[in-house]
Amino acid sequence: MEQFLYYIKVSLVSIKRAPLPYALTIFILSVGLGVFFANATFYYQLNSDPLPAKSNKLFFPMMLITPYDCNDCRPPRVLSYANVQKLANSDIPSAKAAMYSADGYARLSSSQPPTPVVIRITQRDFFAMFDVPLLHGSFWADDGGRFEILLSRAMALKLFGRTDVVGEQMLLDDKHFSVIGVLNHWQMLPRLYDANGRNHLSPTEDIFLPLETGYDLHYLSKTNSQTFDSTDYRKLSTEGRTGALHQLQYWVQLDTETQQQAYRQFMLNLANDEKAAGRHPAPINNQLTAMRDIVSYFGDESGDIQAFALVTLLFLLVCLFNASHLSLNRYLSNQYEFSLRRALGASRAQLQLQMLADVLLMALFTIVGALLTGYVGIKLMNHLLPGNSLFSSWDIPLLLSLLTITLVCSYLVTLYPSLRASFGTLNQQLKE
Amino acid sequence: MSFYLLCKVLFSRKVVTGLLLLQLALTLALLLNSVLLMQQTNRQLKQPTGLDLHNTLLVQLKPTTSSLRVYPALEELFTRQLQAVQSIPGVLAAAYTNQSAILQGGNNGNIYDVEHQDRTNVPAVPMYYVSKDFFTVLNTSVLQGELPQNVVSLDDPGRPAVVLTKSLADKLFPDKSAVGQEVNRGRVAAVIDDFYGQRSAQNVMYNGIQVALPYTVDWGYSILVRTAPEQTEAVRQQLDQVIRKVEPNIEIFYIRNLAEQYQRLYRTEYGLAMLLGILSGLMLLVTMVSSYSSTHFHALKRQQEIGVKRALGASKNSILLELLSENWLCTAIGASIGVVLALLLNQALAQVITIPPLNWYLPLTTIVTLLLCVTVATWYPAAIATRVSPATATKAL
Known part of the structure; x- marks a missing residue:
């Protein structure tokens, strides 16, 4: 637990050192996931089976x-x-x-x-x-x-x-x-x-x-x-x-x-x-x-929601690429610190644990931002597409799915940059 | 500054450039299709309806007691309500109808020339049962024949005469005048100008009207009111009270002008276009953030290189141009991939919604917009990079 708290502390120090790129990464991920959540809510509710035990009977x-x-x-x-x-x-x-x-x-x-x-x-x-x-x-x-x-x-x-x-x-x-x-x-x-x-x-x-x-x-x-x-x-x-x-x-x-x-x-x-x-x-x-x-x-499927689902999925992809890009820049900026820790004896596995602490923090901030964006998105969709307004509620399975998606996205966004920072040639990295 | 060197610099950071290209391509694809959908909705909302949308009010209502929903009480109710509405200052004409114009669907049926049913049958043509002032309210011109002047009951022997809109008359009787011809609903008495009927119909301008008492008002009925310009709002304020004063056992579902009715008819398309518009704005913002951060980071990483260039005589402007050119090149490549993606996305969207195909000029306009946004986003970090003093930047060399 003590080690975990240490990792979290290091993550927070890293955020404080360059808050703007971190805030931009969180902002972009939150917007992408929030828009996706808003539409996913309607899509999930509209396609849910109201009588799972009987719908095929x-x-x-x-x-x-x-x-x-x-x-x-x-x-x-x-x-x-x-x-x-x-x-x-x-x-x-x-x-x-x-x-x-x-x-x-x-x-x-x-x-x-x-x-x-x-x-x-x-x-x-x-x-x-x-x-x-x-x-x-x-x-x-x-x-x-x-x-x-x-x-x-x-x-x-x-x-x-x-x-x-x-x-x-x-x-x-x-x-x-x-x-x-x-x-x-x-x-x-x-x-x-x-x-x-x-x-x-x-x-x-x-x-x-x-x-x-x-x-x-x-x-x-x-x-x-x-x-x-x-x-x-x-x-x-x-x-x-x-x-x-x-x-x-x-x-x-x-x-x-x-x-x-x-x-x-x-x-x-x-x-x-x-x-x-x-x-x-x-x-x-x-x-x-x-x-x-x-x-x-x-032939009465909600074409508007299906079309928007496709678009929001692509938008989420754009945001993921963007956040990865930002995250990569951030990790490359911190390359020297990573290399120094490796030189002082930290194993790659320990660096990956540090990365997991980063992911947890990022997921925490992102889920708050994404839920807020999702809430605003649902209100907006209810206003613009009122025909679907009965299908705008969140339930526990949906929220858990959204939480999992946020964790996965945060992990994906951090994975490549952290690997790249951990696996470079130590000598060269320390010289840069 | 050579194109080759620009490409070399760009692709020296493969992953970052790859991510940026993908983003730009997807952004352009989404942007293009969003604009297409918005254009389509805009066209739909601006198509001619043949109606004075802003000066015509629609009241949708229904008696709440069953005794008022049967004749002769219903006919007497119509008369009282129309008299009261017509007495409101600013009202030019008022009429009842079993259903309004500008609807998704409603009371409709097939219509055909009785002599050639097999080749003239037109399905789902709206059937209006109206009072005689209906035509005055809609301000339609009579193109042929004479409008019926007396309201008849549909239960009386002999069917009431039919008034057709021009498009429908031309469809049913392409080679001759429709007036005097027999259709399955009765004899054609007149042909009037087209007006927007029901969206689900084969042609929105196909309408058949009979001056008659509606069969039933179990689905409610409408009172259409034509007002003097500038007095529509004042009339609208009074309508609810006036109608309720005539008969309190009435539910008034809504009072709106036909412009609002038309807007509501295309509400889904409008809503989707608005959502996609907002999403396009967000996408441009995300792209700008990405371009800003990319330029900012790489300018920092290349401080020494820029310093050396400055020491060797490169001007601030040439450094600025070089950094901007890198982004323009990246945007141009991303946009080219984006056009292909846009075509694919267009086809995918066409499976679930109605969306027009891509034209040639829209990609160009969208690429220019994207270039502008990228330029705005990269200007500041690029300008900062040019301020690097050659002495500071090369100090460590």
Whole structure:
């Protein structure tokens, strides 16, 4: 320990002797790493797997069952109610849920001002499939229509001022509903169950309503909906259930490879049956996309973040080269001191230990500078690219990774200069 | 001062020069692509929209009670709101519409000449259901035909007449006048000047408008307001209060002028261009620091050499020029490698974002900028080096 403190002391003396080159090295490394950290935060969060245990078991089936000859021959990204019924007519999946989202207004009584809410209109299995935690109450008993809703924790607090509100009544778009459950803290990021049109960047919903009730009450999708025939979308409860009005996401849980194969075969059989019945004029194109691949399937990756990731990586390289350059100059300036210590008996290994002390100090200063730069960078990116703002938080694994990267960079920046200073010809170096 | 000697001096310190060259090359590559992206965003933000962006206000709103979202209550609400807005001093015209212009996407559908559906079908054309003053608000010129004057319900028998923008009319009916022709949405009544509709459409100027009551306002609706120049801000201040006074059960999502709406539409590109611009500035700063430190260090190491040169009659200016020339040569070599890297980076970026290819003049401009920055950064340490007295520098010889 005493020796280590001595190395640190020598490093500090060396810094004091030429503070400007050292400060410039720290500044450049901090800027490079800070900018890299800022973008890495978004990149890491956007590409994280919100359900690592299930993301390869949850699938989005899509089929080209539409009443037209196809244009690009890709199945629609949203499904009609009728097609979901056909796809749900199988016992192969362990769980299945159709869903969409809509806007609404909630209040406790008609005399109160309305609170704008986002509603997820879905089925019972949704909660089990996406590991939604329940704080109070229960989920729906089945997939039937009912005037029963579940609230997010934040919405329960906003409307009632408390979370234990099971059994309470409230108004949703002027209709009376009973609260049967309140969810615990839950923010699935990215929200992959609704990835179409970059909706996976949005927060989770405030209120959960049964699918059948949503259709009965004519709630239209707030995101993507398409009509491929003369269906009047205002008549959701009738024409919407039979016509080609597409607005649903549909997820199935297929736990094993056998189940997946069986469901693919089920989809193929269904397509053939539909074709035979004249309801499938387009060529068969069935897709069974896993949740982890859904964003790339829809082509909705964040190009801005990817482009900036490439650029910031190159910028980090520039900064590393620059810091190495500065560090090399600094070590060459101290060449005489290194040589003198070697002449007095210090081994190369001891000089390398001195270098490690330098690295530790440099990493310490750099991590502080990089975190500050990263923080400012994240604020700036949130301001300039607000669509990604939900993905700007740091967590422990991310911070540990950033710390490791800083250590590695500090080591790389110091490695060559210190080796060069330690391995020259002693005689010549002492003469210079 | 010979080119050969300059090269020899430069490459006598291989590692340092190599690092500097790599830095310069990467900096130029990033700088070039950042400038390209900024130019592209600038062009997008300046493309003609056919609209008076600064004097047109957009109010996006929705009734909060379901009883107000159905006819006839909704029609009566439209009337009351428009009357109130039109009574604000400075308002030239106001109209409701199911959706505004200048959007990413929205309510749209395919449109075709009913006689030639197979070859005239245009997908994703915005469908506007508007009040008759919509055209006055947008200040569009009627190029052919006459604008419909009466609002009809889409549920009535007989479809309302359609107004097309010029680009769409030309696409659907290239060889004849569109007026009087039948498209799948109804009979074409008029053709108007182009205006910016939806960014996701095949052509942003393709628009189809019907003077009719919107099917539904479940997704909200817009009130567009044309104001007298210089009075836009005053009108904007009053709009919220006036609309809420008419009917309190309304959520007003936002009130903005179309210039702000347009800026928001390209917010991602603008944000990325700004970020890359800031990064370019940082890169230039890093390059300047590098050039400064390199010149400073090597001038110190070469004090004796400079002293000897001075003693042999070299002027301060020739020493300064020599040191600057070393940096210019280094920058020129780094920049040449940088142009190749810039091409590669351009191709890599084109995989994830829309970015134009490199042109011939931009590399030249960027190299000149880089040279200027390097010159500024190396001037001071080079000037200091020339002040070395020959007597002091050669004392140890």
